[in-house]
Amino acid sequence: MAVSDGRTQSAATAETLIALRDVAVEYGVGAGRHRVLSGIELEVARGSFVSIIGPSGCGKSTLLRVLAGLVAPSAGTVAIAGLSPADAVKRRLIGLVFQDANLLPWKSALDNAAFLLEVSDRRLKRAETRARALEILKLVGLERAAGRRPSQLSGGMRQRVSIARALALDPEILLMDEPFGALDAITREEMSYFLLDLWQRTRKTVVFVTHSIDEAVFLSSRVHVMGVGPARILDTIDVPLAYPRTEACFEDPAFARTEARLRALLLEGHGKGSEP
């Protein structure tokens, strides 16, 4: 396919940070054993923003959990900066953000942002973790809400605190599992701009799981489309839109084309999956 954007091209030649080869995941034992993922091939370039999109039950969250070292693959190899996911996690290369912000309701935004850092390294003094957390809260634009409890924050603010909590570890990679899935449409869009801006300032590698087609197109330079039965990657599509992306992107014919292509792929994959 035609790749018009300079960044996508450079991403294609950039260093590969995440590499999955023929990864499969099986759950259960004996006759109840079933494959949730099979034959997954995936490469993510350092500093890129990729999305994984697919219908519910296609194993996209499982794939993210494999990358996070929370699920061990039953076959294939996973390399993150040349390390196993478990080692990558130990070296704090990975930050995780889930759909639910999962903040601790008894802690302030600041202490929530500092929480994982505090847990990960006992040698750090409280003042150090808090200073670091405040720095990150500034980065996500929440320094003025530092003292507020989660119940006093809006849904979008809560999710930003949870992103700050992941960033406090200064990971190379942000793994995000439908992070805006529980937010209303307007907040969702605001959060998209916020995340792109954050990505460009921090230069993290982002792997973003979503079931929203336009979210995937708007945010990422590359979209991996997953299908069911068996769960696998159907296709990988480069998004021919330059960064920084603005509202004008939605008007770009390339946006509509990419969206249409993704929709066709998803429908096709879905149809195959629902056959008996």
Add this chain to the structure above:
Amino acid sequence: MSEAAPRDARDTMGARLRTRAASALPAAGLAVLVLVLWEAAIRLFHVSPFIVPAPSAIAVALVDKFPLLMAAAAVTAQEVVFGFVLSALVGAALALLIVRFRLFGRALYPLIVLFQTVPKVALAPIFILWFGFNLAPKIVLIVVIAFFPVTLDMLAGLESVEPSLIALMRSVGASEHDVLVRVQIPHALPHLMSGLKIAITFSVIGAIIGEFAGASAGLGYMIEFASTQLETALVFAALVVVSVVGVGFFYAIEATERLIVPWAPKFDPLNRRD
């Protein structure tokens, strides 16, 4: 980006008091109505004061026997406090043991549930036999009655932490102990508080049962004694004092709850905002 946090404007002290007073009005009105009807029925049908005393007779007994009732209330309150505190400690400790030591928990939990099916009233005479007539058997009886809701609610709190939050902690190398202390226990506190509210009412019941079974002082003893003397008005007066003691303890726990877990959503059945 403008995201205003939802500020609670209702949370001023004066407004809250006014709402509380307003919400108490229907209950007070109904209570007065019942008392008036009761008084009227007794006078109209000439019911014997040995069977059912009129509210006015109960009020007279309350005033006449006030020092006696207060002395009895002090004895019962002491039993309730000791029994309740011990129930809370035993109940919470059991829940922590069950969660922290899985195998032990699997062995213990069914036995605890089994023990709950034993009618505790039947145990009261045995505790008197074992521990004598004083404070000890009442405290033991209260603990066996009141620890269970504490254990159950604390367990529910410890086990209801979002799994992805635990995954997040494990992903940065947190131990099981870290998860328990930093997340599970604080998360369980609001649940523990609701368990304690049930436990305090059970504790009052336990103290009265304990005194029925064998005592020489306390409100339960007084009820028992007055009923054998056919002083029915005094029985009712003692019941009024029991209720006041129970309600007082209940609201003391609720006040403590707001201090300990201010972040927890308020459960207020009288002012539901849905």
